[in-house]
Amino acid sequence: MTHLQKIVEYARSMSHRTCRPEHEHWRYGSFYEVVLAHGRVFEPAPLPDTVYPALPGHCFQAAAILSDLHGMAYVEGLALLPDAQTVIEHAWCTTWLGQVVDPxxxxxxxxxxxxxxxxxxxxxxxxxxxGNRWPVLLADQDGGRSPTRDILEHGLPDAATVPLVGTPLASPVQPASTNPPSTPDPRAWLGFTATGAYDGPWPATLGAPPPGEETRNFTPARPH
Structure with a gap:
């Protein structure tokens, strides 16, 4: 079984376990169904030298901050840990070539x-x-009018996701890459630095920039 198949099988198993009869009329029965329906495959890559590792257990906050600071796309979903056995709910950032930046x-x-x-x-x-809790898909799934509940009931809004980033999950048998994790592709320069940070005005595909960032360029030092 490939690495990607392990994630897909885990998501299917958890989807069945977390499905509730009272939600049978919802668009999706669980977070896992959303990921299986809309998830895309992202390429593992070493953490660039210009990005410092975050404290364990803070993946959602770390990915959100990295996205805000460098204009990289923020991703929530599932990751298979390096032991190739354990699947976790996780957040990371991605370059525009679909390569992971995971702090x-x-x-x-x-x-x-x-x-x-x-x-x-x-x-x-x-x-x-x-209340500024970081996860989008995992926040308060059972209580209140959370974004997750709206997504489960009605589906993802059209403007919610960044298009054309990552590889579509064509089928559960799609092979995962067997090559060692690559370094961020140097073709990301000049439009994007080798870390995937945007070198220019705020990327329109991310939606509206944060207040005050409309004209500032995101130009961290080019890695050597």
Whole structure:
């Protein structure tokens, strides 16, 4: 079984376990169904030298901050840990070539990633409704009018996700890459730095920029 298949099988198993009869008329029965329906495959890559590892257990906050600071797309979904046995609910960032920038695994990278890239505007609106709790898909699934409940009931809004980032999950038998994790593709320069940070005005595909960031360029030092 490939790394990607392990994530898909885990998501299917958890989807069956978490499905509730009272939600049978909802669009999706669980977070896992959303990821299976909309998730895209992202390529594991070493953490760039310009990004410091975050403290364990803070993946959602770390990915959100990294996205805000560098204009990278924020992703929530599932990751297969380096032991190739354990699947976790996780958040990370991605370059525009679909390569993972994951600050939350102690400088390591997971074996495989399947997730949904959200626009900055949708993410900010979603977390604001939960008292600025960081996760979009995992926040208060059972209580209140959370973004997750709205997504489960009605589906993802059209403007919620970043298009054309990552590889579509064509089928559960799609093979995961057997190559070692790559370094961020140097073709990301000039439009994007090698870390995936945007070198220019705020990327329109992310949605509206944060207040005060409309004209500022995101130009971290080019890695050597």
């Amino acid at each position: 939350s695994l102690g400088g390591n990278t997971a074996a495989a990633y399947l997730g949904i890239a959200f626009t900055l505007q949708f993410r900010h609106q979603a977390v604001a409704r939960t």
